[in-house]
Structure formats: C-alpha cells, structure tokens
Amino acid sequence: MVQILLNYSKLDLELLNDIQLVERDQNFLIFQNVSVLWAAAAVDNFQIVKLLVEHGAQVNHTTKTNSTAFRCACWNGNTDMARYLNENGANIHITKIHNETNLIASVYNKQLKMITYLVDELGCDVNESTDDGRPPLYFAVDRGSLELVQFLLNHGARNFRPNDIHMSPLLLAAEKRRIDLVDAISSQCxxxxxxxxxxxxxxxxxxxxxxxxxxxxxxxxxxxxxxxxxxxxxxxxxxxxxxxxxxxxxxxxxxxxxxxxxxxxxxxxxxxxxxxxxxxxxxxxxxxxxxxxxxxxxxxxxxxxxxxxxxxxxxKLHRQYSLSIDIEDLRQWASIFSDMIRKSLSIPIVPWQTVITVILEELENNMIDFDYNLHTLLFLITIISQILSKSIISNNDRQIFYRQIRIIVQHQYVTQTDRSSLLHLSLNNHTSANDYFIDFICKYPCLHTVRLLLQCGADVNAIDVIRNTPLHIFVSNSNVVDDTIIQYLCDAGVHLDCVNALRETPIDIATDSNMKQFLRTRTKISLKCLCARLIQKNTILFHGKISNSLINFVKKH
Structure with missing residues (x-):
C-alpha cells in the first residue's frame, strides 16, 4: 500500500504529525512533529524506511524532542536500518534534547550489537554525557549489565565524578549492591x-x-x-x-x-x-x-x-534545601499517625504541626495534586479530632491544635473537582484513603471531625459545584439516622431548606425514610427563609434590590 501511494500519488513526505505509540511497558506516548520516515523507523519497519528514503524523504528530520530516524533505529537495536540510514546521509551525531546521544539510547536498551556498531564502526564517544552529567557507563550500571560495563571500560569509558543530581557510575554500582560492577569499574578509578x-x-x-x-x-x-x-x-x-x-x-x-x-x-x-x-x-x-x-x-x-x-x-531536609515533596510521602504521615492512634500512642505535636505547615504550603503552590493533598489534610484533622475527643493531651497542646485547625478553616479550601469543602468531605461516606491504617481510623461520616471543623468556624452552609451543602451530602449517602451530627449542623446554623442546583432540599434527597422524617421534625422555617423561597419561586429579580449580604442567602433557597 505504501508503495502504491508513493508511486501514484504526489505525497508530501515532510508533512508533520503527532502520533501515539505503544512503548515496551505498554504505556502510550505522544510524539510530536514526526515525519512519515520517523514513524516507519519508530515502528521498526525497515522495508518502508527504504521505500521512503528512495522517494526522497529527509533522513535527518528531527521531531519536537530532536529525535531522528537514525535514533529510532538505535533505540530498536536495528543495526541494518542504522547502517542503511548512515549510508544515505544520516547525521549520527544529532542528539535528543538534554544531549541524550544515540549511544546512550542503545545502552539503555542493552543493545550490545548496536553499541558495538556505534563505537567500533562509527567512532561514537563513549564518554559523551547528558546535560546532567550521565555518561553511557552510568546507564550501563543503571541497567545492571556487566557485559555492557566491561565493553565500555575496554573502549575507554571513565568514571565521571558525581554531581549534585547523580552519582558516579562507580557509586551507583555500590548503591545497587552490585559487587561485580564495583570490582569492574574500580580498576579505572x-x-x-x-x-x-x-x-x-x-x-x-x-x-x-x-x-x-x-x-x-x-x-x-x-x-x-x-x-x-x-x-x-x-x-x-x-x-x-x-x-x-x-x-x-x-x-x-x-x-x-x-x-x-x-x-x-x-x-x-x-x-x-x-x-x-x-x-x-x-x-x-x-x-x-x-x-x-x-x-x-x-x-x-x-x-x-x-x-x-x-x-x-x-x-526538614526537604524544606531546608527547597526540594520537591512527593504527595505519597505526605500521605504516609497520615498513615503512621493513624497506626499510632490505633495502638493508643500519643501523637507528637511538633511533627504534626510541621506536616500541616508543609501541606498548607503545597496547597498554595501545587495545583496539580491539590485534591490529593486536601484529602491528606482532612485525614490529619480527623486524627487530631480523635485525640481531642479524649482527655489525653495537655491544655496547652489542645489549644495549639485548635489554633491550627482555625487557621486551616479560614482558608476555606475546596476540591478542584467538585468544590467540596473539608466539611463536605468529612460527611461523605465515599471519602477514603485506600490505606489500611488511615481507613481504620478515618471513617466517614465522622462525628469528631465534623464537630472540630464546626467549632473552628467551618461554613455549615458551604456549597459545592452543584450547590449541595454538607447536609445534602450527608443525607444523600447515609442510611444511619445520626441525630448527633444533624444536631451539630443545626446548632451551627444549617438551613434545612437550602436547595441545590436541582432545587432539591436535603429532605428531598435523603435516601432513608427515617432520615426524611427525622429531618422534618427538625425543620423550623424562619420568616426570612420563607421570603427567600417566595422570591425564588416567583423568579423575582433581586440583584441590586437587596443588600449583598442577602443575595447569597436568597440563592440558597
């Protein structure tokens, strides 16, 4: 088919495309600004590569990451294709971004035949490093190949000194407990x-x-x-x-x-x-x-x-040297604290405060993982709520905990996915960490967490993206009539007649008949609420006619 298209159609062989390919690990990757020759080389089809070159395809076209067809041949270990492209004008010295050479690509994939061709026949430099200082020998050690290490050493590879990011090949071998690699490289050091x-x-x-x-x-x-x-x-x-x-x-x-x-x-x-x-x-x-x-x-x-x-x-080292922090590492703090609660151990206040401070910094600066970190924050608050519910800490520590939670509440954090507040999340039985220790302690809806958040000023009538209040969330997924939680919400000023985007009140969406009846007994509609509902029911224009403080109140009804 390719031959027919090339023979009977006037095709632009340099037309650029973005394509998706399956890597060896079965993950999909997008490659940008690729030519048809690059694509043929990437999928390791030598026959089509020859056809395209014979019809004038540019051999040295580079993709967005500066990859070439010759590099694809090196990556796939296809020495016949690499030799053919070289004979037809391929520039073997073009490197991918970050100075990732073709030799490094071949070493990474442990292609000894290709490496031998690149070094012995084409004279590639065995010590040419990436921008961050990693030579081919480093990648040979990283891939755990004694055969490649010995080949590179026999061709003059040196043990580069470590830099701020990476170790030397010798230290990397030692770090991996590869005594054979350490012995092989040591003679050159x-x-x-x-x-x-x-x-x-x-x-x-x-x-x-x-x-x-x-x-x-x-x-x-x-x-x-x-x-x-x-x-x-x-x-x-x-x-x-x-x-x-x-x-x-x-x-x-x-x-x-x-x-x-x-x-x-x-x-x-x-x-x-x-x-x-x-x-x-x-x-x-x-x-x-x-x-x-x-x-x-x-x-x-x-x-x-x-x-x-x-x-x-x-x-502390992360903070001292301004290093990026893994979100899983922060989540592990919630896990170990949960395990300590499970075993009735005290939570040291300094580590807890430090972790909270770091999470708050992450919430301000890391929008990509915002929701994940916000859930971690919720779990830490729940852990403290468990401690505060017992008289096992000093009054001074108790005040420190309360002060910290008030600061958190004042930020009014909401998830990016559906604008759920911490109070929403604490009343949602779908909130989970998928971690044994955390889920053992942090079960939602959580009475202690709700009480702590409300005591520290959480907005009981906050609305999510579809205008559900925390009470909407609680009654829509709970089959247990927990009058204590509802009483806490009522004491904090919850409006039982607030409607969501579908004009549903909490009573409307309660999944349990006993819950519906329980809510009806608690419902006391004020004249103010009745007025707001009348305005909404009759679609009376109210913007600019009532004070700003009342606009949101009317919207909730």
Missing amino acids: SLLEQIEAQELLGSAFACGEHGICNLEKLFEYFYRALELRSQHNLSKVLRLSTVEVLDNRQECQTIDELEKLRLNDDHMYIEALLVRERLLGPTNAKYHRSLQYRGAALADNAQHHRGVNFWLYEL
Missing part, C-alpha cells in the same frame, strides 16, 4: 574513589529497600575502607555539626571506633546513614529514601516515636 565505593557499598547493605539487611557485610566493607584510609592517611571529611536523630554522632575514623559499634545494631544503622549523607549528600533522593525506610522499620518494630523523628528529619 582513584584510590579515594575506590574507598568511597566500599563505604557506600557497605551502607547499602544496611538499607532494607535494597533487599535483606546484612550488617555483617556492612561491617566488612566499612572495615576494609577504614584500613585503606589508615594505610594511605586519607581521613574522612566529617560534617560540621551533629544531628539529634543520628544520636549526635560523627562517623568512625578508626577501626577501633567501628569495633565498638559492632555489637549494637542501632549504632551500625546510624553509621550507615552518616556515611550515606556524606557520600550522597543531604539532597539526594536515595539518602532521603533511606531515612524514610529506617523510620518505617522502627515503626514496624513498635518504636513509632523514634521512627517519626527520622521522618521529621527527612522532611
């Missing part, structure tokens, strides 16, 4: 680089996120590194100050100091974290993950307060 790799490798054996913890291996590699430092007079550069969560300790400088720690697992874990902070840096994501994992491990071992301290330190 300085003594200090080798020592630091031993230290990081040892610390990785203390990190459960990399597999089973092995403190014997940790000790072995730390011991070996300290021996080399002692023999060559290479002392560590220690941090300027100590940190309480890390036991106010500095790293060991001698083997004797390390020996004293050996019998205490906690001390060995702290030693590993100190090493990781020095080698990876306080902004490194892998170091942060180690702090989080250590905190979670302590919580799992019934040491929640110690675990919280590690998480708090990790969060």
Whole structure:
C-alpha cells in the first residue's frame, strides 16, 4: 500500500504529525512533529524506511524532542536500518534534547550489537554525557549489565565524578549492591574513589529497600575502607555539626571506633546513614529514601516515636534545601499517625504541626495534586479530632491544635473537582484513603471531625459545584439516622431548606425514610427563609434590590 501511494500519488513526505505509540511497558506516548520516515523507523519497519528514503524523504528530520530516524533505529537495536540510514546521509551525531546521544539510547536498551556498531564502526564517544552529567557507563550500571560495563571500560569509558543530581557510575554500582560492577569499574578509578565505593557499598547493605539487611557485610566493607584510609592517611571529611536523630554522632575514623559499634545494631544503622549523607549528600533522593525506610522499620518494630523523628528529619531536609515533596510521602504521615492512634500512642505535636505547615504550603503552590493533598489534610484533622475527643493531651497542646485547625478553616479550601469543602468531605461516606491504617481510623461520616471543623468556624452552609451543602451530602449517602451530627449542623446554623442546583432540599434527597422524617421534625422555617423561597419561586429579580449580604442567602433557597 505504501508503495502504491508513493508511486501514484504526489505525497508530501515532510508533512508533520503527532502520533501515539505503544512503548515496551505498554504505556502510550505522544510524539510530536514526526515525519512519515520517523514513524516507519519508530515502528521498526525497515522495508518502508527504504521505500521512503528512495522517494526522497529527509533522513535527518528531527521531531519536537530532536529525535531522528537514525535514533529510532538505535533505540530498536536495528543495526541494518542504522547502517542503511548512515549510508544515505544520516547525521549520527544529532542528539535528543538534554544531549541524550544515540549511544546512550542503545545502552539503555542493552543493545550490545548496536553499541558495538556505534563505537567500533562509527567512532561514537563513549564518554559523551547528558546535560546532567550521565555518561553511557552510568546507564550501563543503571541497567545492571556487566557485559555492557566491561565493553565500555575496554573502549575507554571513565568514571565521571558525581554531581549534585547523580552519582558516579562507580557509586551507583555500590548503591545497587552490585559487587561485580564495583570490582569492574574500580580498576579505572582513584584510590579515594575506590574507598568511597566500599563505604557506600557497605551502607547499602544496611538499607532494607535494597533487599535483606546484612550488617555483617556492612561491617566488612566499612572495615576494609577504614584500613585503606589508615594505610594511605586519607581521613574522612566529617560534617560540621551533629544531628539529634543520628544520636549526635560523627562517623568512625578508626577501626577501633567501628569495633565498638559492632555489637549494637542501632549504632551500625546510624553509621550507615552518616556515611550515606556524606557520600550522597543531604539532597539526594536515595539518602532521603533511606531515612524514610529506617523510620518505617522502627515503626514496624513498635518504636513509632523514634521512627517519626527520622521522618521529621527527612522532611526538614526537604524544606531546608527547597526540594520537591512527593504527595505519597505526605500521605504516609497520615498513615503512621493513624497506626499510632490505633495502638493508643500519643501523637507528637511538633511533627504534626510541621506536616500541616508543609501541606498548607503545597496547597498554595501545587495545583496539580491539590485534591490529593486536601484529602491528606482532612485525614490529619480527623486524627487530631480523635485525640481531642479524649482527655489525653495537655491544655496547652489542645489549644495549639485548635489554633491550627482555625487557621486551616479560614482558608476555606475546596476540591478542584467538585468544590467540596473539608466539611463536605468529612460527611461523605465515599471519602477514603485506600490505606489500611488511615481507613481504620478515618471513617466517614465522622462525628469528631465534623464537630472540630464546626467549632473552628467551618461554613455549615458551604456549597459545592452543584450547590449541595454538607447536609445534602450527608443525607444523600447515609442510611444511619445520626441525630448527633444533624444536631451539630443545626446548632451551627444549617438551613434545612437550602436547595441545590436541582432545587432539591436535603429532605428531598435523603435516601432513608427515617432520615426524611427525622429531618422534618427538625425543620423550623424562619420568616426570612420563607421570603427567600417566595422570591425564588416567583423568579423575582433581586440583584441590586437587596443588600449583598442577602443575595447569597436568597440563592440558597
């Protein structure tokens, strides 16, 4: 069909399109400004590529991300196509944005045959790095291929020093606990680089996120590194100050100091974290993950307060260095606090205040994840409402909690999807975190949360996108006649005759007959409400004829 179209139609082969392709992981990706030649190369159809080139297609056309047909051939590992395109004028040195070379693309996909062609036949530079400093050797380590690492090293690949974002290939191998890769790369590195790799490798054996913890291996590699430092007079550069969560300790400088720690697992874990902070840096994501994992491990071992301290330190580093915060990490705070409530443990006020502050900052600056973070905020409020319902905290802490909730309520946050307020969400039985610990504690509708929000000034008559009040939400999805919740709403000034966008009152949409009857007994229509309903019923124009303070009141009726 392509041949027929090319032979009998006058086609513009450089017409650009946006196309969607399925990647190897089965995800769909959109590629912009692609030519038909690029598309044929991307789907690995060599026959069509030849046809298009023979009919004059531009071989070096670049897409929006500066990708070429030659790069597609490299990505797919099709050396025959790559050789053909090169013979027909392809510029093999065009790199994708961020200086992602064709060699790096081939290394990423572990295409040894293509890599051999690019290096041995075309002379591609094995040390040409991406804009953020990652050479092909880094990607070979990241993909875990000893074969590729050895090939690149044999062709002159160097171990680039780490930068603020990424580790060197040697340190990455150590971080992955790949002893074979560490041994292969070490021969190309300085003594200090080798020592630091031993230290990081040892610390990785203390990190459960990399597999089973092995403190014997940790000790072995730390011991070996300290021996080399002692023999060559290479002392560590220690941090300027100590940190309480890390036991106010500095790293060991001698083997004797390390020996004293050996019998205490906690001390060995702290030693590993100190090493990781020095080698990876306080902004490194892998170091942060180690702090989080250590905190979670302590919580799992019934040491929640110690675990919280590690998480708090990790969060403080985020704020200190203005690092982006993962929404899941914030949600995990609600999870660990819920687990502590479940086990009747006290919630430390400083971590709770810190997390609340961070979430409020995120709500101001991160619109993409706004609703997710707002739900996390609701869960934290519910957790505190559980604490405040019991007399287990001091009056001072109680006042701090109330003051913080009042500040939150004053912001009048609503979801972006349907403009539900915190009060709406707290009365909706569909509100859930899909987290075992949170959902165990935070069950909605929640009496304690409703009471706390109302006590702190939440608008009982707030309306969502279809003008449902919190009471509308409660009665429409609750089959339980909870007179306490309704009494709280009534005491706060709820209008039982407020109508939504469909002109329905809460009584109209109540799903349970007992609920309807219960609401009728509570309904006391004021003269003011009757006037508002009369205005709406008769479609009397009221804008500009009544005070602004009454306009919203009339609209609700």
